[in-house]
Amino acid sequence: MHESADEHALERILGKNEEMAEHNRDHFRSLKACTFNLMSAPGAGKTSLLETTFQKAGSTFSSCVIEGDMVGDLDACRIRKTGVAVHQISTGRSCHLDAQMIARLLHAEPLEKTNAIFIENVGNLVCPAEFPLGEHRRIVLLCVTEGDDKPIKYPVIFRNCHLVLFTKCDLLEHVEFDINKATKNIQAINPDVKTMQISAKTGYGIDRWIAWLVSEMTDYREHLKTAKHVHHTAH
């Protein structure tokens, strides 16, 4: 016998990413900032939602944004116009953000002390699902022009999220998108998920979305107070 089967236990292939995500989570904790990872297909309305949210929320809470894009800083420029601080990550060839990229940013540029951090992931319904970033909540935007069957075609991302936003609902009358059917398709994959209808263009549903954000931030602060969590500061 010239070989040996080793006796290691199972090892998670993306374990490194998961470790880095935990590390980022410590950073977010020490910033006391509730972190939201926004994921969707390209163009579903992530940047528009952030623009509208910051306009409508005013000083209800403070925010900063991490913008993940393969190339360019178009979205970062749009956010900057709203007065909210933006940190750009250019992912280059990579079609998703990973925890290592976020960690590199957290180590290179101190983030502002804010109540909320929004991470706009690269537009893609596949890869971002596999790479947790250390966020507190994962949000998927499903645009009503994309079709109510998308949860069936991309089950992994819909299974691993806390909230699904149906976006561009001002277009509902022009397309055949059955909100009920889409909601049921998502719930069949992810029984605990919440869904909401919004339009960044008309402002429809934005108050409810902001109320959800605020309640998540409140819960997060409570959680930080009560949890017997790590006292070491991330570095």
Next chain:
Amino acid sequence: MHESAIAKSILEIVEQRLRSIGAAADAQSVEVLFGEFRNVDPESVAFAFDNMKALFQGCANCRLSISTIIAAALCKDNEHQYRPMANNAYRCPACASGIGKLLQGEELDVVNVTVELERMEKEKEQHARVG
């Protein structure tokens, strides 16, 4: 696209295990499990793996063996066990309720690395002769 990130992670795990053995060993094969409820295409990973394995110490001749794990769930309403599938919108064939609990299908693991000891043994012999 992220399949190359997955191939790279597998090779890093193999390289790490070779390093933990200490001597200059070669990896012969690595066995991995891919759950069908993950976004991983085995063919793309295999392609990326073969394209980059020469860049990893001791991995140039490493074979990748992939086993797919079929998804299994307990349905939400009645805890029937079933295989959630796209053509059924992931619903239970008996009662049409959705996934309550996913029992398996989310694996993405390295189970085993097989290491060739020949080179190690030859080196040991040489050491013995020299020493």
